[in-house]
Amino acid sequence: MxxxxxxxxxxxxxxxxxxxxxxxxxxxxxxxxxxxxxxxxxxxxxxxxxxxxxxxxxxxxxxxxxxxxxxxxxxxxxxxxxxxxxxxxxxxxxxxxxxxxxxxxxxxxxxxxxxxxxxxxxxxxxxxxxxxxxxxxxxxxxxxxxxxxxxxxxxxxxxxxxxxxxxxxxxxxxxxxxxxxxxxxxxxxxxxxxxxxxxxxxxxxxxxxxxxxxxxxxxxxxxxxxxxxxxxxxxxxxxxxxxxxxxxxxxxxQPIPEKDRVLLIYGSMYGRGELIIEHIIERLSQEGLKITSHNVSTSHPSYILSDLVESYIVVFIYPSYDAGIFPYMEDIMRLFQLKQAGRGRYAATINVYAWASTAKQATELLTKAGFKIIEPIVETKAMPNEEELKKMETLINNIIKTIK
Ligand SMILES: Cc1cc2nc3c(=O)[nH]c(=O)nc-3n(C[C@H](O)[C@H](O)[C@H](O)COP(=O)(O)O)c2cc1C
Ligand SMILES: [Fe+2]
Ligand SMILES: [Fe+2]
Missing domain, CATH: 3.60.15.10 (Ribonuclease Z/Hydroxyacylglutathione hydrolase-like)
Known part of the structure; x- marks a missing residue:
């Protein structure tokens, strides 16, 4: 209008x-x-x-x-x-x-x-x-x-x-x-x-x-x-x-992002990944971190970029899609790469998949965007098994450590 x-x-x-x-x-x-x-x-x-x-x-x-x-x-x-x-x-x-x-x-x-x-x-x-x-x-x-x-x-x-x-x-x-x-x-x-x-x-x-x-x-x-x-x-x-x-x-x-500000960028088709997103938000909130979240399917990249400016850590959660990264998520990653927007910031990724992970492609894009990667890179089935859950907890702990 x-x-x-x-x-x-x-x-x-x-x-x-x-x-x-x-x-x-x-x-x-x-x-x-x-x-x-x-x-x-x-x-x-x-x-x-x-x-x-x-x-x-x-x-x-x-x-x-x-x-x-x-x-x-x-x-x-x-x-x-x-x-x-x-x-x-x-x-x-x-x-x-x-x-x-x-x-x-x-x-x-x-x-x-x-x-x-x-x-x-x-x-x-x-x-x-x-x-x-x-x-x-x-x-x-x-x-x-x-x-x-x-x-x-x-x-x-x-x-x-x-x-x-x-x-x-x-x-x-x-x-x-x-x-x-x-x-x-x-x-x-x-x-x-x-x-x-x-x-x-x-x-x-x-x-x-x-x-x-x-x-x-x-x-x-x-x-x-x-x-x-x-x-x-x-x-x-x-x-x-x-x-x-x-x-x-x-x-x-410079950038000097707010140390305790986490940007959570996610995509989810059928809500499986959303369970993981909710869990992460809960855990990080318990630590007193400020969380801003964007769903790539509904947020315009202009506003995601804007919220990136003051964020220290960005968590990406997305499903695999046709052997690639979920499309709008890939778009935002490529935009970050084009804009070199990851400089001075950390990225954590969680890829939700059913038969083939696409975490490697995402990590490559995010590294090219200038982010430092927080380990481990989590690849998980929509219904995570014990080992995947453990990895996710390690990632969450490492996010908290990176901030503190
Ligand atoms: C159109 C479509 C394409 C998919 N492509 C892949 C794929 O290439 N590799 C894979 O492991 N899973 C694929 N999946 C499965 C989803 O990654 C998996 O169901 C995941 O749990 C979806 O998470 P969500 O419920 O958060 O959307 C695909 C699902 C859909 C609907
Ligand atoms: Fe201008
Ligand atoms: Fe201009």
């Missing part, structure tokens, strides 16, 4: 700096993968100097004319717009840019060196309208200085962030972004931040987690920068408490 809601008007975020973002409440799946039950915003900004005006990023192609209209509300004369900063080429930010270039004849695209090399592979833009900048380069707009900091892999190889020196605003693009459109305000102190922080964690786990190491490298690069306002390209702008999301990003990226 979706509905079209109104956009907030452009709003100042500092003197001569405006938010001109749009809400997308139409798209149901971001990247055609990740559910958007509460929409998403594409934040973009205008910086007005005495001599020149720069736009910081743009929006999805479908909102090109909304964007141009919003610029018009803030800037009378398009001929003063000399620059459109392209922090990141992904079409959620720059699908609209070819249309914007037509409307703003003087504007040139500012991108990283890498960005300038791949720009034309995504957009039809003539090279005389592209200005490549190096790490640390600055552009003077007259009383407003933009500094460009190359932060590769946040979230593509070309990505950079832009720092407005006089106002101490960091335009961080995807980093620190969140799902959820901006309905009641644009600043952290105007919004229900518990909701947006949850959605920022889901966003991090879906989009950024693979590049966690690059996030840490970016922090190293940015450590001497004062950030008064943190202005990402999705979700709230942080002007009151940017520390909260910055500290969470450090924690999620």
């Amino acid at each position: 979706w509905c079209i809601r109104l956009n907030l008007r452009p709003r100042p975020i500092a003197k001569d700096v405006y938010w001109i973002g749009v809400n997308d409440d139409i798209k149901e799946l971001f990247e055609s993968l990740w559910p958007l039950p509460f929409g998403i915003s594409y934040n973009a900004y205008v910086v007005i100097g005495n001599d020149a005006i720069a736009l910081i990023d743009a929006v999805d192609e479908r909102f090109a004319y909304d964007y141009i209209g919003r610029v018009r509300e803030v800037v009378g004369d398009f001929n003063k717009i000399y620059y459109i900063v392209v922090n990141h080429l992904e079409p959620d930010h720059h699908g609209a840019t070819p249309y914007i270039l037509e409307a703003m004849p003087k504007a040139k695209l500012i991108t990283s060196q890498m960005g300038s090399r791949i720009l034309s592979s995504i957009y039809r833009v003539s090279s005389n309208r592209i200005l490549a900048v190096k790490d640390g380069d600055k552009i003077e707009l007259g009383g407003k200085t933009l500094r460009f900091i190359y932060t590769p892999w946040l979230h593509w190889p070309e990505t950079m962030v832009t720092y407005l020196e006089e106002d101490e605003i960091l335009f961080s693009c995807d980093a620190f972004g969140s799902y959820g459109s901006l309905q009641k305000g644009i600043f952290d102190d105007e919004l229900d931040m518990d909701f947006y922080i949850d959605e920022a964690r889901r966003y991090f786990s879906n989009i950024v987690i693979k590049y966690a190491r690059n996030v840490l490298e970016a922090f190293e690069k940015l450590k001497n920068i004062e950030i008064k306002i943190l202005a990402p390209s999705h979700g709230p702008i942080y002007r009151s408490n940017s520390n909260r999301i910055i500290e969470l990003y450090k924690k999620w990226s």
Whole structure:
């Protein structure tokens, strides 16, 4: 279900700096993968100097004319717009840019060196309208200085962030972004931040987690920068408490999961495996561990990934299926592998089968995903025998030992 809601008007975020973002409440799946039950915003900004005006990023192609209209509300004369900063080429930010270039004849695209090399592979833009900048380069707009900091892999190889020196605003693009459109305000102190922080964690786990190491490298690069306002390209702008999301990003990226948090991911066709799941939940709860569980047949992978972020141990319980891993379970394992989401975490597996175990395939996938494996790997018939029960108890004890 979706509905079209109104956009907030452009709003100042500092003197001569405006938010001109749009809400997308139409798209149901971001990247055609990740559910958007509460929409998403594409934040973009205008910086007005005495001599020149720069736009910081743009929006999805479908909102090109909304964007141009919003610029018009803030800037009378398009001929003063000399620059459109392209922090990141992904079409959620720059699908609209070819249309914007037509409307703003003087504007040139500012991108990283890498960005300038791949720009034309995504957009039809003539090279005389592209200005490549190096790490640390600055552009003077007259009383407003933009500094460009190359932060590769946040979230593509070309990505950079832009720092407005006089106002101490960091335009961080995807980093620190969140799902959820901006309905009641644009600043952290105007919004229900518990909701947006949850959605920022889901966003991090879906989009950024693979590049966690690059996030840490970016922090190293940015450590001497004062950030008064943190202005990402999705979700709230942080002007009151940017520390909260910055500290969470450090924690999620290292990662520093909550030691006593266990994520239980399971699949079961006929409920045999569920007896085992119930037993494990009971035993781990007795130890005071916090357990979050997901049934792969009903939970969307977006939310499973999100709950992985703060979990230290993941327990996988699933049946064999047509000589393979239960399909949706295999999907989530492969997704973890693609996202390298197991790094810094442990995995325990229990395969329920009738005639042939598939535990070996699962262990291989999970190892490739970056997990350390807790022994023993349990393979059990739906009706476990003495030996299988004993193995399961050993696994449970080893899970507890790993935590304590
Ligand atoms: C469609 C289907 C395919 C199956 N394929 C396998 C298999 O390849 N190897 C195996 O050992 N068991 C296979 N089984 C049996 C299940 O793994 C076994 O019944 C298990 O106990 C199911 O656990 P559940 O009740 O938690 O779903 C299959 C069952 C179904 C329904
Ligand atoms: Fe992106
Ligand atoms: Fe984005």
